[in-house]
Structures are given as C-alpha cells and as structure tokens.
Amino acid sequence: MINRNPQLDAxxxxxxxxxxxxxxxxxxxxxxxxxxxxxxxxxxxxxKVPLLRGKSIFNLFFEPSTRTRTTFEIAAKRLSADVINLNxxxxxxxxxxxxxxxxxxxxxxxxDMFVVRHSQSGAAHLIARHVQPGIHVINAGDGRxxxxxxxxxxxxxxxxxxxxFHNLRVAIVGDILHSRVARSQIHALTTLGVPEVRVIAPKxxxxxxxxxxxxxxxxxxxxxxxxxxxxxxxxxxxxxxQGAYLPSSEEYFKYYGLTPEKLALARPDAIVxxxxxxxxxxxxDSEVADGHQSxxxxxxxxxxAVRMAVxxxxxxxQSGDSV
Amino acid sequence: MRIHIQNGRLIDPQNRIxxxxxxxxxxxxxxxxxxxxxxxxxDRVIDASHLVVCPxxxxxxxxxxxxxxxxxxxxxxEMSAAVAGGVTRFACPPDTDPPLDEPGLVEMLKHRARxxxxxxxxxxxxxxxxxxxxxxxxxVELNDAGCIVFGQPNALPRNLRVLMQAMQYAAxxxxxxxxxxxxxxxxxxxxxHDGEVSTRLGLxxxxxxxxxxxxxxxVLLAKETQVRIHLCRISSAEGLAMIRAARQQxxxxxxxxxxxxxxxxxxxxxxxxxxxxxxxxxxSFNDRDALRAGLIDGAIDAICSDHAPVDDxxxxxxxxQSETGATGxxxxxxxxxxxxxxxxxxxxxxxxxxxxxxxxxxxxDAGVLAPGVVADICIFDPEDYWKVxxxxxxxxxxxTPFLGMQLPGKVRYTLVNxxxxxxxxxx
Numbered sequence: 058m059i060n061r062n063p064q065l066d067a068x069x070x071x072x073x074x075x076x077x078x079x080x081x082x083x084x085x086x087x088x089x090x091x092x093x094x095x096x097x098x099x100x101x102x103x104x105k106v107p108l109l110r111g112k113s114i115f116n117l118f119f120e121p122s123t124r125t126r127t128t129f130e131i132a133a134k135r136l137s138a139d140v141i142n143l144n145x146x147x148x149x150x151x152x153x154x155x156x157x158x159x160x161x162x163x164x165x166x167x168x169d170m171f172v173v174r175h176s177q178s179g180a181a182h183l184i185a186r187h188v189q190p191g192i193h194v195i196n197a198g199d200g201r202x203x204x205x206x207x208x209x210x211x212x213x214x215x216x217x218x219x220x221x222f223h224n225l226r227v228a229i230v231g232d233i234l235h236s237r238v239a240r241s242q243i244h245a246l247t248t249l250g251v252p253e254v255r256v257i258a259p260k261x262x263x264x265x266x267x268x269x270x271x272x273x274x275x276x277x278x279x280x281x282x283x284x285x286x287x288x289x290x291x292x293x294x295x296x297x298x299q300g301a302y303l304p305s306s307e308e309y310f311k312y313y314g315l316t317p318e319k320l321a322l323a324r325p326d327a328i329v330x331x332x333x334x335x336x337x338x339x340x341x342d343s344e345v346a347d348g349h350q351s352x353x354x355x356x357x358x359x360x361x362a363v364r365m366a367v368x369x370x371x372x373x374x375q376s377g378d379s380v
Numbered sequence: 381m382r383i384h385i386q387n388g389r390l391i392d393p394q395n396r397i398x399x400x401x402x403x404x405x406x407x408x409x410x411x412x413x414x415x416x417x418x419x420x421x422x423d424r425v426i427d428a429s430h431l432v433v434c435p436x437x438x439x440x441x442x443x444x445x446x447x448x449x450x451x452x453x454x455x456x457x458e459m460s461a462a463v464a465g466g467v468t469r470f471a472c473p474p475d476t477d478p479p480l481d482e483p484g485l486v487e488m489l490k491h492r493a494r495x496x497x498x499x500x501x502x503x504x505x506x507x508x509x510x511x512x513x514x515x516x517x518x519x520v521e522l523n524d525a526g527c528i529v530f531g532q533p534n535a536l537p538r539n540l541r542v543l544m545q546a547m548q549y550a551a552x553x554x555x556x557x558x559x560x561x562x563x564x565x566x567x568x569x570x571x572x573h574d575g576e577v578s579t580r581l582g583l584x585x586x587x588x589x590x591x592x593x594x595x596x597x598x599v600l601l602a603k604e605t606q607v608r609i610h611l612c613r614i615s616s617a618e619g620l621a622m623i624r625a626a627r628q629q630x631x632x633x634x635x636x637x638x639x640x641x642x643x644x645x646x647x648x649x650x651x652x653x654x655x656x657x658x659x660x661x662x663x664s665f666n667d668r669d670a671l672r673a674g675l676i677d678g679a680i681d682a683i684c685s686d687h688a689p690v691d692d693x694x695x696x697x698x699x700x701q702s703e704t705g706a707t708g709x710x711x712x713x714x715x716x717x718x719x720x721x722x723x724x725x726x727x728x729x730x731x732x733x734x735x736x737x738x739x740x741x742x743x744x745d746a747g748v749l750a751p752g753v754v755a756d757i758c759i760f761d762p763e764d765y766w767k768v769x770x771x772x773x774x775x776x777x778x779x780t781p782f783l784g785m786q787l788p789g790k791v792r793y794t795l796v797n798x799x800x801x802x803x804x805x806x807x
Contacts, residue, residue: 157696177698178582179652202582264579
C-alpha cells in the first residue's frame, strides 16, 4: 500500500506537483507569492532570469496539447532551462514501449524535471514514484484526475481580482465528471478557505458523491449562479454528445451555457473564467467571453508566471532526500 | 505409502470436529482416525504436535494462465504455489487464450495437470463459444473431457436470451452454471467502485447497480430455468441482500467472495495502487463489512483466492490501464484465518469456508476427514506469522495488495491422494 504524501519530501517541501489535493495552504500560497515575483519578468524587455540555467526539462506529452505544452515551454525558457518537447502519443508508445521505459530512457539523458500529460488518471503519480530522487515531476493533466497548474493559475487570477479567498462564493459550471480541472480547482479553493464552492451541472456530468469534496451541488444554473463572485466555466468535449451524457450542444447551451442574462444573476462585480480552449456557443456566449467581466485572457498570462513559480520552487527544493 | 499423522489438532468442519486425533493413511485414502488399523506400519510418521490437520483446501478460482497466457504464469509454477498454500483442489476459470470451450483444450489441461501429480484441477467449461455470449459450447462433450461446471467469467453475456438458453441447456444435463454478476454496459469503462474514492482520483466508476442488476437478471432467469447457479465474487452489501432474498424464495443459488474483498476497500487504492485494481472492484467499507458478516450467517458460502498471477509489465501501468487481479492461492489460508481472528470465529468455522463448503458448490466428494475418503490433507501452523514478500511466494505472480503484511498460518505439509506433495523446509 502506498500511503505517504508523494508530493512532499522528508522536510515537507514540495518535490513533485501532482495534485492540489492534500497540499497545505502554505505551499499553495508560496506558489502564488512566487508567481507574483515573476510577473515583473514577463513584462520586461528581456524576459529571462537565470534560475534554471543548465537544467533540462522534458515536456512529456502522451496526449496531444498545444496550449498547455507551449505555456510550460515558455515558462521553462524564461527561467533559462533547456526544454525538450516530446509528443509521445506519436512516437515511442506506438512502438510498444511502456510508460516507465520511456521515463527511464529520458532519465538516462539526465533530465531534471518532467512535465507530464497523460490520458490516464494516476499516470503522473506512477512516474513520480518511479523516478530517481532529485528528478521532479509536474502533472500537466492526468485523465480526469488533476491539473494542478491550471488550478493554481486560476487561484492566482482570483486573488488578483478579489484579493481574498475567505469571503467568496465560487461556482464551477459544466462537465465536472470528466474534468481534471474542476477537481483541482475544488481542492485548491477549499484549501485556500473559500467558504462556498458550488458545482453546477446536469446529473449525467457529475461524479458520484461529489459533495464529499466539500461543494454544494446545483442542477439549475440560475439558482446556482445567484450572488456568486467567481464563475469558472469548463470546456465541454464534443464527444459527450456521442454517448448518452447529453442530447445536443444546443440543449446544453440553453440550460448550462453562460449568457449575459444568466451572468446577470451573479454579483455585479463577478469575474468569468475559462481554462480554454473555449467552445463559443456551447458552454459560453461570445458576448460573455469577450465581455468586461471576462478574465480569460489574463488567465493565460498568469499561467506562465505560475508555471515558472512551480518550476523554480521544485528546482530549489532539496534533492536526494525525497525517498 | 503409509502415513501416520500424529498428535495433530484435527479439524473437520463438515463434522464440526476439533480435537487432537491421529490419522492413518494407506493406498491414497484415510484408513482410520484415532485408532490404527490392525497391523498398520507407517512408512512415514508426521509429528503434527501444535499443528492443525484439516481437509485439503478447495479454491473456487485459480487462474493457471494456460493455455495461452504462459508469459504470466505456467501450470508448473501455479500448481506448486497451490500446494504450498495447502490447496488440494481448485477450479480454473475458462478465461484463458483461447478460452476453455473445446474438449481438446480441457483434456490437454487435465492431462498436463495430472502429470504434475499435485492438486486436483477442475477446469470450468466456457458457457459460450469463445466466451462471446453468442453460441453455446458443447457442454456434454466438455463434461466428458472433465468440466463439471460451466461459467462465463468477468461479466454476464450481453444477450439475456442466450444466457437463458445456456441455463436451460445446462439444467437439462444437471450442470451448474457459474456466473460473475456484472452488467457489462453499466460497468462500461469503469476501473474502480463508483464512490468518493473514484471521484477524487478521477477513475471511471463501476456503480453498485452493475452488480445488483446482474444479480436480479440471474435470479429471475434461475427461477425460470431451475438451473443451479453459483455467483462468483460478489462485492456489495446490496447484492448480498438480494441473494439472501432469492434464497428465501427457494432459488438454488450459492455465492463466493474473494480474499481481497473481505479485507480491503476502495480506500486501499491510496495513490493509484494498481495492485488494488480488481474485478469486481473493491467497494466501500460498508460493503466490505457486509461481506465479512455474510460469511458468518452463511449468506456467503465460500471464500476463494481469485488467484490471478499478473506480472509487473501489466501492473506497472497507470491504474486504469493495468491488468486486474492479484496473486492469491498462497494467501487463501492466511487471509481466511485473519478473517476468523478479526471476527472472533472459531477455526472450524473459518476453515469450513475453504473446505467442505466449496466442495459442496463444486459437487465433489472432498473437503472432509473421514475413513474411506481420499487423503487430501493440509497441515499448518496457525501461530506462525509470516511476511508476504515476492520471494516468499512460489506463484509466478508476485503482485498482491498484501505485500509487506504479516499474516497468520504457514502450511507445513500438503497431502494429495495420500502423497506428500508439499513439505515446508522450515519446521
């Protein structure tokens, strides 16, 4: 049985970032505070600091992604690391090499950090358990399980606009069942002290006993949005229409799409967030996505600073004592 | 070979005997108990002082991985593991590659097993061709080849009409049908119990209704066809309640549970421990406790190991991609004893779940210690706690959630047909 928190080393410092669940609030805040210091860097003429000079970061993407991979790549380069991108979906795995064989081979090339995305929940944990001490793993999304850097950049965004967490009502809207983003957001929000986290979705898109994660469940978007300070929309995958989760994207938009009229039920100063890429007209109306309450583009900017912060903290943690 | 087992604590659950008695064996059978037959001279005397002497254990599910899956385990390795675990008879599920759906395959397996001269092997015949749930197998031919029961492991056939006809056909010849109560559509892509743990870990869930709906279908079809049904590996409290109710209505139905499901719950998955990836899934604490209690009142008839040797190549994968199952035949006795100790049940009751009760389900004349019966015997030290490690297991499969645990009960001798087929080096 595997019980010790695999993200922390013997000194309870962060050695891998796998999920926001089970991380102390102090570590989440340390990441946000460190990200603040990098905000200046990203706005400078010369957008580089030498913190990770000589370090090799491997972006291991077992599932296609352009956006997340790019932001990790930019973050690493701004820290002066060497970045190697591997799209394994189309290379080794198709030749029959196992996940851990791939990791072993890349470790032999003296990797310092792996940024991993995989379609299976738990893939990043498996790799973290397997790598040599001193190699750090960042989960860039595993199955439906976790996407911690996305949740952290969302927390950064919320703190930027709302200053505090302890007085907020936050609603997460959409396909919670399949969403690693939603799970990581819920754990980050509850850990940081948000008193009321709501999830809004039809019953087909909610996982069993989701209320045990500390959220209030709403099926009716209008009552769920009432008086909220932050709206976090989720992307609805087109595949959901092929199974029996939903009848059509039109009906979904009608009941769960964010329109100006539904947004009006939230607090007047509510902010609207989305992890991207957006399906306009499915989960969100263009008028809202491009409206004055939308902070969707700033989220992307903050994402780079947050990922820089995570990499810098991991690289600075004591190596060799994590097992 | 004439054997005298001396000073042992003889436990015969069938007759509820628990007393120090000697056993005298000759010509492969028990000749007498307590008093030696006239003129008996033993070739070998086994000193069983401080040891328990019980019927050879009977395991209702041991995968040998033959034919076709020899990379995971071989007949030789798994037969040795079985007798090292005190198991003298066991049933093999037909989910081999190809499945056990042809008499030739069954004859080959029986023949190879017989040559090893270890435990008695009972191949479960495939209920449908290729286990595809479409066409019936030649059950009578398979019976001639050595299959005494027929089954469809892992999930019910999609087509209930085919299932009903398979039951009718089996009932015609008096064969019992062994089914795994899981609805394939409701289980779908699930890899863990649909509950808080699967929600947190983002693992696709298998709802309890995948089991209960399958049980409901089976019970109704069993009423219709009057066939004798055995349910393999139940996992939920609700499922168990339905079995109790069906029995009260007179449906001929028995069921078993695995060593994993009476000790573990979905919480044990921890951080994606693929050793806890099982079919059916490990369910909640409440379910586990209901199964543990169900063994006491007899609602559950037997404990089996659900032995599934799986190598690292298919276990060291993300949870959902890893192979299901765990090695277990060497843990059947220890984990049954552990259940008995934790539930404060007498040894004779714990051993019933792995001797006479599974014998009755399998329909074999075994699992009992009495003059005249075949001398299949397990002799073990109930006080000897041992640590489960890869090197302590003879099975080629080393993966089990119990790795690293100290468990009670070490087998000292195993006898099959009156021959000593296993003798522990430590004593």
